[in-house]
Amino acid sequence: MIINELTVRFGDVTAVDRLSLTVPEGTVTGLVGESGSGKSTLARAVAGLVPHRGTVTGVDRGRVQMVFQDPYSSLNPRMTVGDAIAEGLRVPRARRGAETERLLDLVSLPASCAGRRPRELSGGQRQRVAIARALAARPDVLIADEITSALDVSVQGAVLNLIRDLRAELGLTMLFISHNLAVVRYVCDAVAVMRHGRLVETGPVDDVITRPRAPYTRTLLDAVPRLVRN
Structure with a gap:
């Protein structure tokens, strides 16, 4: 799936600003950022749930499904x-x-x-x-x-393990959205870091976590003190 120059505006507010991202087939790409960074808005635009400018190619819009935060x-x-x-x-x-x-x-x-x-x-x-x-x-x-994020801590790990198992069994292509880089590292191949509607850094998940280039990425890492960096 290729997202190209995707923009979402709500009145005078730009929630997603000319964002481009590739999610390779059969891989899991993490999208991380603080609340309000535009992650969920991007997801809804890709799924065709909110109006937007730009293109999403490599997938039929009717073949994109979402699992939402609150069960x-x-x-x-x-x-x-x-x-x-x-x-x-x-x-x-x-x-x-x-x-x-x-x-x-x-x-x-x-x-x-x-x-x-x-x-x-x-x-x-x-x-x-x-x-x-x-x-x-x-x-x-x-x-x-x-x-x-809406689940008890005791069951979060079980759901993440399920996602890993499903990915391995079905060869799923996924866009996995989270504010937690430790979670993203556990389930994803690559990660894209989003802030104020734009991407600030992308790359293989271990590379981004162990050698972050953007100051904002380092700030997100500092918010997860138990995340071990090699």
Whole structure:
């Protein structure tokens, strides 16, 4: 996926300013920055959810799926888990039950979850359902927007491990958004650092973390004291 000169404006405010970024097929690219840097706005523009200027090529817009930050608001409380997942399936109706069960297994949830509603699940389970629902559409690109920040610390690691496992099993192409460089280092191949709607640094994740060029990147690193630099 190639993002070229993408700009998003809200009135007089420029949220994303002529940003260009390549997400190579089969890789996970991290997008990091503080709150308000424009990360989520960029993600929504790539997914076609907000108007923008510039181009996104190398992927059909209908083949981009997002997993949002808050699993409590991203699922319809009136729908069962099975119905929520089946809504995005691109298989004949007769196969939807089996495919829903396969997707639940893929995200390490029992088939019995299909008949439950979101309120009956934990936050971590809801986020797994949201991931399964996004995968149901067989996306070419999956965008994960701060998908662990609303979860308890005790389950964040399990969801990150799931992302690593899915990437290895499915060969996913992902744009992984986070404010935490330690998290990005754990799941990503490359990283792009964003500030005030622009990129300030990009490169292989270990290179950026161990040899940051931009002062802003060093500031983000200093905010993660437990991140070990080689």
